Amino acid sequence: MSDAGDSRRQDERRFWLYVLDVHAEIYGRLNRAMKAETDISVTKFDALAQLYRYPDGLTMSALSEALRVTNGNVSGLVARLEKDGLAERTMSEQDRRSFTARLTPEGRERFERALAVHDRVLSHCLDPLTEPDLAEALGSLRRLNAGLKITG
Amino acid sequence: MSDAGDSRRQDERRFWLYVLDVHAEIYGRLNRAMKAETDISVTKFDALAQLYRYPDGLTMSALSEALRVTNGNVSGLVARLEKDGLAERTMSEQDRRSFTARLTPEGRERFERALAVHDRVLSHCLDPLTEPDLAEALGSLRRLNAGLKITG
DNA sequence: TTGACTTATTTTACATATAAAATTAATTTC
């Protein structure tokens, strides 16, 4: 008694397994290469990327939203970035509860080098996709992403 | 001075951002729903799924390979599953270094319930994808996945 | 102004992941 619903479910499971595989494989390669060549993990890279986009800095809350992780997580992450000399935290004058995180000059420099490694490794990973394949995948993922934001 | 390579790189970055977004959003929804309804995280669910496929059990190394995580990680994970009463570990007769992990009856039962939740939530997540969209996405990801395994 | 929220952040307890060292048992080599 198999029907169209079963085949749809099979496709959904397969889709998700591929997303998991692709994510794990590419994330792992990026992480290993960046750690080895620049001593910056993907997590730290993502945080540096946000701070790079906002030269005046971001509050802890804003950074936490941008990275889609909890406030508590960002507390520890920025503390580690400070210890690495890549970022700094300054207390707001207006609101003494609030802290602004921003890149240090060294953070900016290290991020730029990490970005080059990131792009190189990502390019290598996506080599197997032809231009039309990439465009096609981009389209489906874009639609899925838009849909996810709507369906809540 | 922009050329075809720049646009390719832009597409690669966009593709990766979508993979990250889709992964984080769906993984988060699965994790929250399964924890709330069955008290089983996605990590534990994945481990239970492997043990479910192999009723005779898997060695710690085999499980670690199947899950694509380190041996040390699986040590702790199986210990937590044991504490939950979902799995058990028995020492091999032939090789006293080796341990076989397998599901308990309760583990089997709880996994089946978690699978239903998993499928329901995943279906809801992928609702925005039409059948052709899903097939298309599946095709691109399959090609990328195959490619990743070759390029090493 | 004081008492009740709300907001920004950190802390705590825990789960999940890695890499590298340690442990313990099996295997090979001489």
Next chain:
DNA sequence: GAAATTAATTTTATATGTAAAATAAGTCAA
């Protein structure tokens, strides 16, 4: 068969993530 090597697993130190409680500062209503 003792010594060296290999193999299976665990332990340790650390990074990364969550949820929930704690802290501390701002806001607002009475």
